[in-house]
Amino acid sequence: MTINDIRSNGVWILGCSSEVSSLIYKCIKCRKLRKSNQEQRMADLPPERMEATPPFTYSGMDCFGPFYVKEGRRESKKYRLLFTCMCSRAVHLEVLDDLSTDAFLNALRCFIAIRGNVSQLHSDQGTNFIGARREFLELDQECVKELGCTFVMNPPVSSHMGGVWERPIQTVRSVLMSILDQSAARLDSSFLRTFMYEVMAIVNSRPLTSEHISDRVGPEPLTANHILTMKPSIIAPPPGEFVREDLYLQKRWKRVQVLANEFWTRWRKEYLLSLQQRCKWNKSRRNTR
Template sequence: MADLPKDRVEPSTPFTYCGMDCFGPFVVKMGRKEIKRYGLLLTCMCSRAIHIEMLDDMPTDAFINALRCFIAIRGSVRQIRSDQGTNFIGAKNEFEREAKVNKLSSFLVERQCDFVLNPPSASHTGGVWERQIRTVRSILNSVLSLCPGRLDDASLRTVFYEVMSIVNSCPLTVSEIDNPEALEPLTPNHILTAKSSIPQPPPGDFLKEDLYLHKSGMNRVGTFVVET
């Protein structure tokens, strides 16, 4: 096995070195229409923390807007790695890839951020973020199975952020369950927020009357109701 890249082992602030990929689609309800939404996952190469942004569509402009939101929240990024899949540049089929990559590269150059693509047909080199996407998908499947109806944009974005918090609460160190005096296991949330990790409440019950409520010809779906 080859050595890990330097950005995986060198001490750095969170999200200085990142890997990213897109996942989805998810079908949401907007009025009487059903529209596809996607998720953009960025993971810190050092702390294994993740950040998820919702993409309205897959063109380059929407992707750059999501990156701008990410940088505004998490701070400047030194390097971003990604594969050469068509989902990254925002298309299911390969079209005008070179022009789109150049447009994205110019945006990152303005922010002094390197953009590194993996070798073609070498998805295994992106195992860091591919494994995180698998974890996110497993949690999303469990949460969305509680809701038989379609979510709207606000509800899907809320679910993304809650899943992000759950993944960032995974321990990075060994948990000594049998020792009551042991320190709390270190998690990415400790690094990001400098706060003790507090268990997140369940997303709540998706009531039938909230899932299929008709009002003025519009469908309101995906309302969260948390029991106290």
């Protein structure tokens, strides 16, 4: 349009196109209005992601749910508390009856009893997490220092800063919600807890890298269970043949195995295949200075 306007006024400039492009490129206002969004290079990982520590020494956590289960004749809500190791990317799931501080502290004690002491707990500013931090401040600080459990919280309304735990929650929930929406009414609290531990074992057997996942003769992909259980074999699907009709049997343990088997099948088809694709940050671009 600029070149056409110049020529329509009877002016002919040699090399007009390059001169106009150079002028527009040097114009600050034009660059601000026309420039595409800058894509910054990914930042370096924080030290707790790089340090070689025992599993769950540095952990991120968050709650998700609710899930509806049958207790007698009434339907009740249950929530899940997910812990993920910042270094090994292992996952631990606990059951919450509600989102109170007391329920969270009980689940935290169960987590520490199974996985050992934790140095740092990273989370958002949920009310139950803030309440737990206040409870810890009221205790003997020498005992708290021995136990660890230093709370590191993101700023308010900053869920994008919690990708370390938000991503595993999205991965688990994408399969879990569709299964429990159809069958949760046939499970009570104890059987839901068993199902969650089955899910936890399956998630921890996911490959942490995809470099040799398609190589027939390559090394076996590293998983979180290699670190947690020190066993090279991944967690196998539930033993035996379980069909959809087993959900209606009186043997409720079979109902759990049917759901675990269904989770394993969908996990393998929907998640593991996606590891071979690299969706973003494929190219090196100039950084904004």
